[in-house]
Amino acid sequence: MTAQPPDVETVTALVADAAAAPSLHNAQPWAFRYLRDTGVLRLYADPARALPRTDPGHRGLHMGCGAALLNLRVSAAAAGLAPLMRLLPESAYPELLAEVHLCGGGPPDGALARLGQAIRRRHSSRLPFRDEAVPAAVRERLSEAAGAEGAQLLFPGAWHVRSILDLVRDAEAREAVDPEVRRETARWTRTGPSDTTRAADGISGEAFGPRQRGTSTPVRDFAAGRPMPGRGRAPFEKSPNVALLGTARDGPVDWLCAGQALERVLLRATTDGLVASVTSQPLEWPELRWAVRDPVSAMAHVQMVIRLGYGPEGPASPRRPVTDLLDVR
Incomplete structure (x- = not known):
C-alpha cells in the first residue's frame, strides 16, 4: 500500500x-x-x-x-x-x-x-451512421474489452439483428400505451435544447437525433410522441452493426460488472474511431428480454444492446457538478 x-x-x-x-x-x-x-x-x-x-x-x-x-x-x-x-x-x-x-x-x-x-470524447450518438462494417480486428478488441470485465460481447447475424429490431418496435408499442412509462420518460427527457433548459441531468432535445425514415436501427426515440418543432427525419444505416453485451448470471454484482464492461467497450470503441448508442428498451420488459439473446450462443443474460459504427459524434450530455456528487469526510 x-x-x-x-x-x-x-x-x-x-x-x-x-x-x-x-x-x-x-x-x-x-x-x-x-x-x-x-x-x-x-x-x-x-x-x-x-x-x-x-x-x-x-x-x-x-x-x-x-x-x-x-x-x-x-x-x-x-x-x-x-x-x-x-x-x-x-x-x-x-x-x-x-x-x-x-x-x-x-x-x-x-x-x-x-x-x-x-x-x-465518448458521447452517445443517435444520428445516422455510415453503412460500413466494423472490421473483424476492431470487433475482436471490443470483445476482449468486455471479457476483461467478466462479460461477453457478441455480434449477432443479420437474421438476429432483424429480430432485435422487431423487439425494439414491440417495446416502443408497449411504452406508447403505458402512461406511467411515458410520464417517467418525459420527466428525464426534454424536447428543448440544453442551452434553454439548463438542466444538469436527463437528455436534451439535441441528443434525440432525427426521427428514422422507416425503422432500421435500434435507436430509442425519446420524444415518445411529443412535438419537437424543427426535428426532421433521416434515413439510418440499412445494415446496422449491433452487439449484445451479456453475463452468465443476473444479479446485482453481475449488473455492476456489466456496467463496467459496457463502458470499457464504449471507451475502446471511441479510441478506435467508432461512435455508439445503446438501448435497453426490449430488455425492460421481462417477456421480451429472453428473446433478445442469441439462442445458439452461450450468453445467458443480455444486459445491453449496443449500436456501433462510423459517423458523427453525438452532443455532450449535461452533467451534475462534482460538488453535488462527492462527500468528503
Missing part, C-alpha cells in the same frame, strides 16, 4: 471523470464519499435517481453505476494509481455498491490508463 492517500483535489478529478459515464435516461444515479484518512472512495446508489417504472429491479441503475466505476478506475490508472476494488462490500447496506482503495499497491493498469483520453 502507498503511504499517502490522494488529496481531495485529485479525488475530485477522479469523480468528475467517473460522472462522465452513461446511465439510463442520463439520470446519473450515483454518489461518492471519500474517507480521506484511509484513501477509500465509496460509491453509492442514489435511490432518488432511480426509474421505478422503467427499471423496477434497478438493473439499469447498477449498470450506470458500474460504468461510472470503470471510468473511475481508468482515471485513477491514468493518474498513476493502482486502486483495489470491492463490489457490494457490506450485505446489510445494498446501496453501498463499491469501495475503492485508492492507495492500492503495484503498478497502474496500463491498458486502462490508455483509455483515459476517451472518457471525455
Whole structure:
C-alpha cells in the first residue's frame, strides 16, 4: 500500500471523470464519499435517481453505476494509481455498491490508463451512421474489452439483428400505451435544447437525433410522441452493426460488472474511431428480454444492446457538478 492517500483535489478529478459515464435516461444515479484518512472512495446508489417504472429491479441503475466505476478506475490508472476494488462490500447496506482503495499497491493498469483520453470524447450518438462494417480486428478488441470485465460481447447475424429490431418496435408499442412509462420518460427527457433548459441531468432535445425514415436501427426515440418543432427525419444505416453485451448470471454484482464492461467497450470503441448508442428498451420488459439473446450462443443474460459504427459524434450530455456528487469526510 502507498503511504499517502490522494488529496481531495485529485479525488475530485477522479469523480468528475467517473460522472462522465452513461446511465439510463442520463439520470446519473450515483454518489461518492471519500474517507480521506484511509484513501477509500465509496460509491453509492442514489435511490432518488432511480426509474421505478422503467427499471423496477434497478438493473439499469447498477449498470450506470458500474460504468461510472470503470471510468473511475481508468482515471485513477491514468493518474498513476493502482486502486483495489470491492463490489457490494457490506450485505446489510445494498446501496453501498463499491469501495475503492485508492492507495492500492503495484503498478497502474496500463491498458486502462490508455483509455483515459476517451472518457471525455465518448458521447452517445443517435444520428445516422455510415453503412460500413466494423472490421473483424476492431470487433475482436471490443470483445476482449468486455471479457476483461467478466462479460461477453457478441455480434449477432443479420437474421438476429432483424429480430432485435422487431423487439425494439414491440417495446416502443408497449411504452406508447403505458402512461406511467411515458410520464417517467418525459420527466428525464426534454424536447428543448440544453442551452434553454439548463438542466444538469436527463437528455436534451439535441441528443434525440432525427426521427428514422422507416425503422432500421435500434435507436430509442425519446420524444415518445411529443412535438419537437424543427426535428426532421433521416434515413439510418440499412445494415446496422449491433452487439449484445451479456453475463452468465443476473444479479446485482453481475449488473455492476456489466456496467463496467459496457463502458470499457464504449471507451475502446471511441479510441478506435467508432461512435455508439445503446438501448435497453426490449430488455425492460421481462417477456421480451429472453428473446433478445442469441439462442445458439452461450450468453445467458443480455444486459445491453449496443449500436456501433462510423459517423458523427453525438452532443455532450449535461452533467451534475462534482460538488453535488462527492462527500468528503
